Amino acid sequence: MREKLSLNLKNVTQRSRSLGQDIGAVLTVCFLVSPVLAASDTDAGVGKIPRLASGKPDFSGIWQTTSAADQGLEPHEARKGAPPSAGVVEGDVIPYTAEALEKKKKNYEARATADPRLKCWTLGTPRGIYYPEPFQVFQRAQDLTLVFEFGDSVRTIHTDGTLHPVETDHEFWLGDSRGRWEGDTLVVDVTDFNDQTWLSRAGDFHDEALHVVERWKLIDANTIDYRASIEDPKVYSRPWNIEVYLYRHREKNFQLIENYCYTLDYDQYYPIPKQQ
């Protein structure tokens, strides 16, 4: 079932010439099947979004992008192993400083071995959100818990009014996430990163000064419009913005399947003892 889904998603992205068409194709499919599924899955029709008892939007569910953002945030042609994409960056270009652009190019050349993804390391924020593997959101009044299928990453977005820690040198892999509501939009301020994660397979990167402001908004019961403003004065000449859509997994009995892929490197050393 999962293999079939992946194949379908890949076909959709390969056929598409732009993110807009990409989304359009999926939305068309969703539109065709949604009257039945939406009603049965979320008890919410088109335009209505699921809400908690408090009235706040309910992001609970298993989500995944269909975009090629992880292949490269900027517009790119097809290359071996990666479909083309019109990109997810507002204005198309990441405003790297001249020095940082050189590093990005080196990362790109070394991507077959240097991408932290290949070690199954925590993808970071925002990369974990648009990485092509599902993550599940569990939501309470005081927080949202994001469990990522890939690796061993659990991210908590606090919505209880607490502030970033007073000390700001923890250098988290996922950053420290504090959220607040602006109407139906969840705005999340994320700080206190290390410099170890990449933003895409194309070598896009950041430094410890990374500051991400996310905006999560349900545009219907099964689609999240995810936007992030990305700032790092050591690497970029100005803040820049991305936007991707996240789609709800609605396949029957779909669930996360733990993927502690870093264990695969030593899996061979742990055969289950068997009677000789």
Place this chain on the structure above:
Amino acid sequence: MTTAESVQTVVRLSVAACVLALAPIIAAAQQEQPAASTRAAPAAGGIANERAFPTIESGKWAGKRLPDGQPDVSGDWSNTIANHDNFTDPQGGIPGDPSPVARNHKLGPRAERAPSRVSDPADGELPYQPWARAKQQEFAVGFFNAVKPEYIEPLARCAPSGIPKSLYWHGYEIRQYPGYVVFLFGSGWRIIHLDGKPHLPVNIKLWNGDSRGHWEGNTLVVDVTNENSKARFARTGEFASENVHIEERYIFSSDNKRYNYVATFTDPTVYTRPVTITIPARRWTLDDPKNSWHFPVVAANNPGKATIADHFESICVENNGGFGQLVSRKN
């Protein structure tokens, strides 16, 4: 302890856990602390506390509930007996531990220490088939003489602790949602599905298995299949196979301060009969003395408002750099 110190402690614990199995000498030195705690049995702090624990009967739940009707057991928990040094003699240290403290310390009568985690059979031993007993003892001997890669516990390479070891390797958090109970461990996560969907296909094997649960009064009943069974139960090498079927009962006291994990492991390929494993746990709150082993949290930055526990991200393989890869390359 400052926030930074707390974080460093968490990192140190992770690093220590990894170093433990790689270098037996260092491991022996690291063992001194929990072993000493065991003997002193301090009222608060240390890993080992209780030598006995109360039975909790399954029955009605009289405590508070979540809006969806589940008993509200969310929060921080940790075992009350000992860590994963020794499965059947939890406060007995690691057999063959070469550390000076362990060498010079003479354990008293077995009855003075907490009982085996095996509560049935009554002798406290796993009912191994003879070949399986030999395999367990091979690992126990190899732990301090890791001449084969498989004698290094996978947890030391940041693999998930698996079932049941996750329940006695550091404190952990339970978060609950309609349809789910989620365990967030120091090494991996477990999602208990309460919606009755079927288990995953049998050929998919996972460190934490595939869990389906439901509530019966004060008891969370969980059916676990799809285990990869690579994690071992303890440094003494106890194991099941990928054929194991685990029927767990998390029996909570209505005062919401304790629960007992009582689970039946059935595995005809390894054991001669089903075996029951019992692990006592208690709740931790910010009212408790600070303890970064059982309760790795800091107070959130919430000026002028309620004191709330912050759980920082749990990261292992990344922060331990080349450890796992180094071992992989060498071997």
